[in-house]
Amino acid sequence: xxxxxxxxxxxxxxxxxxFKVYSVLYPIKIFIKSLINKLKGxxxxxxxGTNYVxxxxxxxFNLNGxxxxxxxxxxxxxxxxxxxxxxxxxGVRIALGYQERAEQLVKPLLGMLNNxxxxxxxxxxxxxxxxxxxxxxxxxxxxxxxxxxxxFAKKEHLQGKFYDVTRRGYQVAQEVSSYSLAExxxxxxxxxxxxxxxxxxxxxxxxxxxxxxxxxxxxxxALEACxxxxxxxxxxxxxxxxxxxxxPIKTLxxxxxxxxxxxxxxxxxKAPLKRNINADDVANLALFLCSDMSKNITGQVVYVxxxxxxxxx
Numbered sequence: 551x552x553x554x555x556x557x558x559x560x561x562x563x564x565x566x567x568x569f570k571v572y573s574v575l576y577p578i579k580i581f582i583k584s585l586i587n588k589l590k591g592x593x594x595x596x597x598x599g600t601n602y603v604x605x606x607x608x609x610x611f612n613l614n615g616x617x618x619x620x621x622x623x624x625x626x627x628x629x630x631x632x633x634x635x636x637x638x639x640x641g642v643r644i645a646l647g648y649q650e651r652a653e654q655l656v657k658p659l660l661g662m663l664n665n666x667x668x669x670x671x672x673x674x675x676x677x678x679x680x681x682x683x684x685x686x687x688x689x690x691x692x693x694x695x696x697x698x699x700x701x702f703a704k705k706e707h708l709q710g711k712f713y714d715v716t717r718r719g720y721q722v723a724q725e726v727s728s729y730s731l732a733e734x735x736x737x738x739x740x741x742x743x744x745x746x747x748x749x750x751x752x753x754x755x756x757x758x759x760x761x762x763x764x765x766x767x768x769x770x771x772a773l774e775a776c777x778x779x780x781x782x783x784x785x786x787x788x789x790x791x792x793x794x795x796x797x798p799i800k801t802l803x804x805x806x807x808x809x810x811x812x813x814x815x816x817x818x819x820k821a822p823l824k825r826n827i828n829a830d831d832v833a834n835l836a837l838f839l840c841s842d843m844s845k846n847i848t849g850q851v852v853y854v855x856x857x858x859x860x861x862x863x
Contacts (some may be wrong), residue, residue, distance in 0.1 A: 580626060580658040587662060611841050614641030617690045618840070619738060621647045621673065621730075622699030622751075625655040627801050629751060630699035632829035633836045637695070638663045640837065645690060647671035647682055673700060673730040683737045695840050696738045698750040701727040703766045709808035712764040720765055727769035731776050735784070735791070744788035747840045750777060751832070752793045752851060754859050762808040774851055781849030790848040792839050797827045797855035822857035 618637050622630030623646050634644045645667040648656045653670065660666050667689050671682040686693065703723040707715045715723075731750050738748070755763035756770035774793055781791040798813045807813070818826050835854045838844055853859050 577658045580662075583626065584662045611640050611837055611843075613637065613694075613840065616642045616694040616840075617645070617692070618642050618695035618697060619645045619647065619686060619693055619734075620697040620699070621671070621734065622697070623648055623656055623659070624652045624801075626659060627829070628699070629796070629799065629801060629829045629832050630697060631659060632833040633697050633699070633749075635662060636830075636833035636837050637840065638666070642695070642840075643667075643690070645669065645686055645693075647673075673733065674725060679733070679737060683741075687741055690741075692741050692743050693738060694743050694746050696734060696742070696746075696748045697836065698731050698734055698748070700730055701751070701766060701769065703727070703764075703769065707765045709762050709764070712768075715765045720768075723765045723769045724772060727766065728772040728776055731773060732780065735780050739784060739787065739789065742787075742789055745842065745845065746787075746789040747844070748780065748784070748789060748791045749836055749839050750791075750793045752777075752795045754795055754797075754853075754855065756795075757859075760813070766807075777851065778849045785848060790839070790844070792844075792848060793851045794832055794835055794839070795851050795853045795855065795859065796832045797821070797858055799827065799829055799832070801829070817855070817858050820858055820861050821855065822860070825856050827854055827856055 616637075618634070620630050620634045620637075622628060623634060625631070634646065638644050643665060644663050646656065646660075647669055649672055650670050656668065660668055667685070669682050669685055671678050673679065701723075704719050707719045707723065731748075735748055742748075750773060752770045752774055753763070753767075754760065755767035756774050760767055777791050777793045784791060797817050798810065800810075800814070814826055818824060831854050835852060839847065839852070
């Protein structure tokens, strides 16, 4: 009989000393970051107006009054956090679903959002999922966007040979990284407004073999298939479903991939634009996919990778 999935994922491990030190310094870092952000925002709003975001007027992306559910924020480097912050800055109220083990890194970020809702949740726990969506209904009523930025595979399965993955390791990678999109979409759909948008995160390793990506590449391939089937299911409700395939970015999740730094170097050298992307690039694309400017785009994998995916050699 398999152990509980949370135990398999390492929820019982002792916290390393370096992480304890990081956790102590982290709130200070976020406070300073938040203060700088507010000062910059106040100054630039005087110049460009209240819709100023990230260096340009965002009038075409005014989503004021909309509501979004965001899963996957682990710290301030998370892609999900950059998306949440970008949506927040154009008027979207944010509900964060976060794991208990990430609480001390998520809570300091809430001060950078406007009246956010933050709820502990784990996508492999049906009880927590039910409680989460009940709270969303009570607080939000209806929602407009669902951001799925969740993936997991054990570190030992992100190196060496793909065939060395265990049965349990394969199942967990699929459940957390792929099936969770279907689960969250099914629960969110009844309270999602027409013209809603569901967005997930994928990677080129779903399409082509990427050394050490292994079981995660297989899980992402399943995720991309889920996007197409969900887009068909929800199309009649006017809900769009798309995936963003981002180039490699330094995040907490990426740190588990063996030789990740080499992946970054290779991507930069091979990409036509000769550079790596960052989380803000992904957030900008997510903003577009949430807006009415993408109202007829669904079931797609949209690349933001400096052109890396077009190259043959």
